[in-house]
Amino acid sequence: MEEVTLKTYVKGIYCIQCPEIIISGLLQTRGVIDADVAYFQSLVTVTFDPEIISEEKILQLLNEMEYEPIPRRPTVSEQIASRIGYLFRGKNKTGEEQR
Numbered sequence: 559m560e561e562v563t564l565k566t567y568v569k570g571i572y573c574i575q576c577p578e579i580i581i582s583g584l585l586q587t588r589g590v591i592d593a594d595v596a597y598f599q600s601l602v603t604v605t606f607d608p609e610i611i612s613e614e615k616i617l618q619l620l621n622e623m624e625y626e627p628i629p630r631r632p633t634v635s636e637q638i639a640s641r642i643g644y645l646f647r648g649k650n651k652t653g654e655e656q657r
Contacts, residue, residue, distance in 0.1 A: 561591060564604045564613050568625040569632055571600045572640045576625070583623050587611065600632050 571577065577595035580602060584593040589610030594603045602625070604616055617627045632640070 559607055560609065561605055562608045562613070564602075564606065564616055566602050566604075566617065566620070566627045567600050567629070567631050568602050568620055568627055569600070569636060570625045570640055571595070571597060571637075580620070580623060580625055584616070584619065587616075587619060590616070600637065602627075 568580075571580075574597070577597050580595050581593045584590045584602075584604055589607045590604060591607060592605040595601070596603075602620065606613075606616060620627050
């Protein structure tokens with residue numbers, strides 16, 4: 559089994575639960591071996607078997623979870639805007655009402 563590691567920055571990490579949501583979603587996917595999220599860097603690292611799942615599919619999964627992959631680290635203003643935007647929507651990414 560060959561292992562490949564993908565590292566990508568994402569938009570949309572605004573709370574301490576976000577890394578757990580991303581990791582949980584990825585680890586439930588066939589072919590994903592390991593996943594990690596560096597909260598303050600908005601960096602997602604995924605180890606996967608390319609014979610089972612492609613890099614494109616992993617990026618698509620992140621998009622479906624509403625964490626848009628981007629080629630660079632989000633700026634401070636993008637990180638703040640992401641956090642403020644979710645506060646005004648009134649719900650977090652799991653659909654629960656925010657307090």
